[in-house]
Amino acid sequence: MISIDxxxxxxxxxxxxxxxxxxxxxxxxxxVCGPSGSGKSTLIKCVNGLEPFQxxxxxxxxxxxxxxxxxxxxxxxxxxxxxxxxxxxxxMSIIDNLRIAQLKVLGRGMDEATEKGFKLLDRVGLRVQAExxxxxxxxxxxxxxxxxxxxxxxxxxxxxxxxxxxxxxxMVNEVLxxxxxxxxxxxxMMCVTHEMGFARRVANRVIFMDQGRIVEDDSKDAFFEHxxxxxxxxxxxxxLHH
Amino acid sequence: xxxLYEFDxxxxxxxxxxxxxxxxxxxxxxxxxxxxxxxxxxxxxIMRLSSVTPLSWFAAGxxxxxxxxxxxxxxxxFFLIIPHLLESLLGFPRGTxxxxxxAIAGFALFEAAYYSEIIRAGIQSVPKGQMAAANALGMxxxxxxxxxxxxxxxxxxxxxxxxxxxxxxxxxxxxxxxALADFFGAAYKVGDRDGRLVEMLLFAGxxxxxxxxxxxxxxxxxxxxxxxx
Numbered sequence: 001m002i003s004i005d006x007x008x009x010x011x012x013x014x015x016x017x018x019x020x021x022x023x024x025x026x027x028x029x030x031x032v033c034g035p036s037g038s039g040k041s042t043l044i045k046c047v048n049g050l051e052p053f054q055x056x057x058x059x060x061x062x063x064x065x066x067x068x069x070x071x072x073x074x075x076x077x078x079x080x081x082x083x084x085x086x087x088x089x090x091x092m093s094i095i096d097n098l099r100i101a102q103l104k105v106l107g108r109g110m111d112e113a114t115e116k117g118f119k120l121l122d123r124v125g126l127r128v129q130a131e132x133x134x135x136x137x138x139x140x141x142x143x144x145x146x147x148x149x150x151x152x153x154x155x156x157x158x159x160x161x162x163x164x165x166x167x168x169x170x171m172v173n174e175v176l177x178x179x180x181x182x183x184x185x186x187x188x189m190m191c192v193t194h195e196m197g198f199a200r201r202v203a204n205r206v207i208f209m210d211q212g213r214i215v216e217d218d219s220k221d222a223f224f225e226h227x228x229x230x231x232x233x234x235x236x237x238x239x240l241h242h
Numbered sequence: 243x244x245x246l247y248e249f250d251x252x253x254x255x256x257x258x259x260x261x262x263x264x265x266x267x268x269x270x271x272x273x274x275x276x277x278x279x280x281x282x283x284x285x286x287x288i289m290r291l292s293s294v295t296p297l298s299w300f301a302a303g304x305x306x307x308x309x310x311x312x313x314x315x316x317x318x319x320f321f322l323i324i325p326h327l328l329e330s331l332l333g334f335p336r337g338t339x340x341x342x343x344x345a346i347a348g349f350a351l352f353e354a355a356y357y358s359e360i361i362r363a364g365i366q367s368v369p370k371g372q373m374a375a376a377n378a379l380g381m382x383x384x385x386x387x388x389x390x391x392x393x394x395x396x397x398x399x400x401x402x403x404x405x406x407x408x409x410x411x412x413x414x415x416x417x418x419x420x421a422l423a424d425f426f427g428a429a430y431k432v433g434d435r436d437g438r439l440v441e442m443l444l445f446a447g448x449x450x451x452x453x454x455x456x457x458x459x460x461x462x463x464x465x466x467x468x469x470x471x
Contacts (some may be wrong), residue, residue, distance in 0.1 A: 050377060083371055104385055
């Protein structure tokens with residue numbers, strides 16, 4: 001589904017990504033973790049071409065992201081992405097947030113887009129908020145809407161960029177629950193997150209990054225039980241102790 | 243010994259219809275220049291922020307040029323040069339009165355430079371993540387700008403755009419250099435004719451003050467409403 005092959009990226013002389021290689025198969029849930037500044041967010045943004053990269057190749061469903069001939073908008077329209085800061089459109093109602101790209105990008109009709117929107121709001125438990133504006137919702141609710149907005153495009157895979165980092169602690173679980181459910185339904189997911197509980201419960205594989213490199217890329221059990229690199233062991237020791 | 247100046251306001255009532263005609267001209271210039279200034283200013287702002295270097299250079303050059311020359315000079319260029327150009331290029335009959343058209347064109351092109359700076363700041367005030375989120379949903383640059391970024395930018399900018407409109411309304415008085423009878427020009431003509439220049443200019447000043455002060459109070463009120471909405 002997603003293939004990342006020897007990808008490197010640098011800002012000037014600063015190396016953000018160095019020879020990253022990994023694959024994500026259909027239905028797999030991958031958690032990407034690592035200390036801040038390790039390049040994990042950058043890597044996930046390269047997958048749908050929001051961040052350009054200088055070397056290597058990324059393909060999604062066989063389509064090359066880095067190829068200038070690729071229609072990036074078309075590729076992105078079926079790769080869902082959820083951001084750390086939700087990024088709902090504040091000038092539109094919740095239901096309009098769910099409709100806009102269906103109407104303008106997929107060319108769906110108003111009725112179909114509305115029906116789909118309501119169905120997904122139902123699914124994340126927010127149907128009653130449909131006519132409100134993003135600013136009137138809590139962070140956790142906004143992030144659930146953002147997930148629903150991405151799902152409205154019928155994505156073939158979902159990218160999550162620290163979806164719970166900006167949330168108050170008591171709202172983290174409502175978002176993780178939606179993600180867990182999605183994973184159980186077989187959605188292909190790549191999640192940048194520090195939620196190790198989520199990784200333990202849901203992930204198939206864990207990728208650990210440090211200084212722009214993929215240091216560990218292993219099954220969940222192997223990662224948690226015997227991480228090979230010292231850096232990953234230190235990271236786990238810190239993050240699991242609280 | 244000083245003789246105290248004796249005010250004589252009697253020439254005002256009779257001149258009101260003529261002054262009103264002048265006011266219509268002033269408002270007409272303001273309205274058209276604001277609309278064109280915002281449209282062209284938006285285009286300039288988008289060019290300026292574009293990653294296509296020639297476009298952003300052109301926009302930067304345009305804005306810097308118009309912001310570095312006096313408005314009255316731009317208006318004179320338009321009064322003196324453009325009519326000649328049109329006459330020779332498009333075969334307009336000699337002596338066609340193009341003063342109003344020239345004034346509007348001059349104001350619109352001049353104000354667009356100021357509007358583009360306001361609009362550029364407005365676009366930059368929208369968080370970068372909004373463009374990214376729109377792109378991630380498959381919207382192209384134009385769709386993302388039109389549906390997501392510009393509506394938010396304009397919402398933030400409305401008070402500034404209106405304030406610039408009020409400034410523009412005051413600046414329309416500069417068309418007197420072309421002897422075009424806008425409100426100020428009309429007042430001047432009447433005052434000159436009746437030998438009551440002082441009264442007419444005081445009266446005109448009072449009218450400008452009342453209109454502009456009321457408008458800026460309304461903008462303030464509107465701004466508060468926008469904030470609470």
